[in-house]
Amino acid sequence: MSDAVPSFSLRSGSKIPSVGLGLWKIDQDATAGVVRDAIKVGYRHLDAACDYGNEKQAGEGIASAIGDGLASRDDLWVTSKLWNTYHRPEHVRAACERSLRDLQLEHLDLYLMHFPISQAFVPFEKRYPPGWFFDPDAGEPGIKEDPVPIRETWQAMNELVDAGLVREIGVCNFGTSLLRDLMASSDTHPAVLQIELHPYLTQNKLIRFCNESQIHVTGFSPLGALSYFSLGMAEPAESVIEQPVVKEIAANHDRTPAQILLRWGVQRGTSVVPKTSRVERLRENLAIADIALTDDEMNAISTLDRHRRFNDPGDFAEAAFNTFYPIYE
Template sequence: MPLIGFGLWKVTKSTCADTVYNAIKAGYRLFDGAGDYGNEKEAGDGIQRAIKEGLVKREDLFITSKLWNTFHAREHVKVLAKKQLAFYGIESFDLFLVHFPISLAYVDPAHRYPPEWFGDDGKVHLQNTPLQETWQAMEELVDEGLAKNIGLSNSQGSLILDVLRYAKYPPAVLQIEHHPYLTQEPLISLCKTLDIAVTGYSSFGPQSFLELNMGRGAQLLLEHDVITSVAKTHNKTPAQILLRWATQRGIAVVPKSNNAERLAQNLASDGFDLSEAEIKSISSLNQNIRFNNPGEIDPRIAIFA
């Protein structure tokens, strides 16, 4: 799995195919998608165009997707994985994650897809499907060649340890919110101990959440004195500093950009090294600010409580 990938969250349907195609042209090989993003067919169109034109072969790409909360029951996992694979026009995912350790009532894709968090009545409807059932259905994807690796997202240490009690295939990857305002060192240390790779999303902190009115009034990391000072020292952009802070510590990142120059800058962000003192100064910005918290949607799904 490449350390620097391209995230498909919030990439609009109208631009997604071209954005993915251009990202491949720029050198990206890891694409991080999800059923909930609602743009997998368009992402697949961009990927297939690049393959057809000979820019890449399928085996050159690392494609990640995620199982949404409404499809956690054993009978739904494989059906949805196949549906998502069909969107991409591929036979298997390189990595398939459980998007959240939250089981919601099933919504028929023919009725609404992606179903998002709410039922037709605008309320959250829970479903009593244990994670063990979901994980064992995920393992069947590996056995049948539909996913080469499986993993978790938005999960804490206690849940990871529980999965390991019954897993035939342990999680290969944990994807978490990770930025200097939410460093999560104990969780990352646990994953390192357990040989679970970590991917961090929302590497720029509040920047990703401004348009959703979820920025919590936090100072933008891209404008923070600590980040801009380090950026000036290395003659790099603040975004490159934030990405390198993660990748230099072995954490994969999946930023997105519709700007060709920033696309290239993000991909080149591993071409220099920060000092240990710089890494520590950036990590010291931690305030345990979490921008993606399902508990604010419904207190019954406060998985980070």
């Protein structure tokens, strides 16, 4: 794997690049070009998921970049995620193989359980990606649960490693209690935990627990509210990049506020996966390795913490999917 972007070492010795491209909310029509552009400017970490609905287009971008010699497969770290409807062990491999086929890959570097939520299975031929509704055409559509013990899903994910389809497995949106229970039920501990992480939600205790447990942390939505404005899940006044302290630190380093926030995340020891469709932003988000924030600057940014979670099923599931579904409480 290329050393152009600094990486973090996992327990196994694998290296995950510190900055990746998050593919959530990138339009299908743009995804192939954005992925190719990202690889061209130096990205080696791509964060995909079945639920994002653009893995096929991401695969086209990856294939184009590799075909044109912009990178080799071994240069890339590609993550995908198991969706909630595929938690039954008999569906896990088929879900992974569908992602692999769409991404035009023989293996994934990392496969994550997207949520600690188990929904009723929706066949691939009926709807893919299946989304949150069990039946969108029902009179009162909602989320339909099909409870599956996490350890059963995890064991099936382990079998993907044994089969050579996946190199590392991990989880998203777990807290310390679920992590402890998962580690107590399996000899294979999560390599990575992906969580919402930004100065309004610093999650210090969870990160410390993961560090002590040799679980690497990746932060999604590292710029905070920006991805949630269009969804009605955040107000413009909640924008972290508009905070005076962030702007002041950015001016001191002659960098943008976004670069400072990404560097804050990486300097904490977490990888970050910001989303953008613009080439100039792709370059900007990647160019943070030479920023060195002082302890005072790191602390000043961290004091913005207000425990504000933007991506919370306990809020959005009821508003968007007619189902009250808290997982963090």
